[in-house]
Amino acid sequence: DGGITQSPKYLFRKEGQNVTLSCEQNLNHDAMYWYRQDPGQGLRLIYYSQIVNDFQKGDIAEGYSVSREKKESFPLTVTSAQKNPTAFYLCASKRGGEGSAVNREQFFGPGTRLTVL
Amino acid sequence: GESVGLHLPTLSVQEGDNSIINCAYSNSASDYFIWYKQESGKGPQFIIDIRSNMDKRQGQRVTVLLNKTVKHLSLQIAATQPGDSAVYFCAERGAGNMLTFGGGTRLMVKP
Numbered sequence: 642d643g644g645i646t647q648s649p650k651y652l653f654r655k656e657g658q659n660v661t662l663s664c665e666q667n668l669n670h671d672a673m674y675w676y677r678q679d680p681g682q683g684l685r686l687i688y689y690s691q692i693v694n695d696f697q698k699g700d701i702a703e704g705y706s707v708s709r710e711k712k713e714s715f716p717l718t719v720t721s722a723q724k725n726p727t728a729f730y731l732c733a734s735k736r737g738g739e740g741s742a743v744n745r746e747q748f749f750g751p752g753t754r755l756t757v758l
Numbered sequence: 759g760e761s762v763g764l765h766l767p768t769l770s771v772q773e774g775d776n777s778i779i780n781c782a783y784s785n786s787a788s789d790y791f792i793w794y795k796q797e798s799g800k801g802p803q804f805i806i807d808i809r810s811n812m813d814k815r816q817g818q819r820v821t822v823l824l825n826k827t828v829k830h831l832s833l834q835i836a837a838t839q840p841g842d843s844a845v846y847f848c849a850e851r852g853a854g855n856m857l858t859f860g861g862g863t864r865l866m867v868k869p
Contacts, residue, residue, distance in 0.1 A: 645801075647801075676859075681766055681861060682861055683847060683858070683859035683860050683862065684847075684849075684859040685859075686856065689856075699856075731801055731802070746792065746804050746807065747792075747857060748804070749794075749801035749803070750801050751799075751800055751801045752799075752800065752801050
């Protein structure tokens with residue numbers, strides 16, 4: 642089955658710790674995205690990557706870091722600099738990069754709920 | 759379940775009735791719109807999309823209407839079923855080719 646997987650489903654972090662959220666896709670999609678979802682709010686873009694070894698900051702990148710060493714993987718690290726990290730984190734992928742007319746739809750993973758203790 | 763959508767507007771409908779969920783978008787230059795469905799504890803699922811050169815598009819039991827004059831998007835679900843209970847939100851693609859998401863509406867279907 643093709644799709645996007647995120648792990649773990651639930652993650653607990655102590656204050657001051659860095660944690661890394663995994664996102665893997667076997668859809669052969671070029672673009673990948675990380676969003677944060679808070680209660681009552683729309684998805685907010687953290688980082689995105691249109692191609693391997695390249696990524697750009699989204700609207701709320703402070704306190705987060707990413708890497709894109711492989712096409713299928715786009716891990717997100719929540720650093721201790723992120724002051725309010727408790728949220729639901731969603732990864733998405735899309736076939737074409739931004740500006741591509743091919744398949745504008747983003748496919749989402751199942752999400753990771755991060756809680757700071 | 760997940761705490762997504764704790765403070766969302768809620769639409770409650772009777773099973774079998776039609777549902778209409780509304781979305782106001784902000785960017786008059788947006789050229790593409792998507793409706794997503796998100797069940798508790800899961801990632802959003804694509805429902806239907808529409809380009810800005812259209813004003814209506816129909817899928818299976820769902821219809822999206824686009825009114826560019828007032829920057830309004832609606833999702834109509836025919837014969838609503840219990841399995842339709844979820845949070846629904848729209849997304850618009852603007853000048854930067856990035857998607858901007860609305861806050862969502864919770865649909866509750868009463869049996």
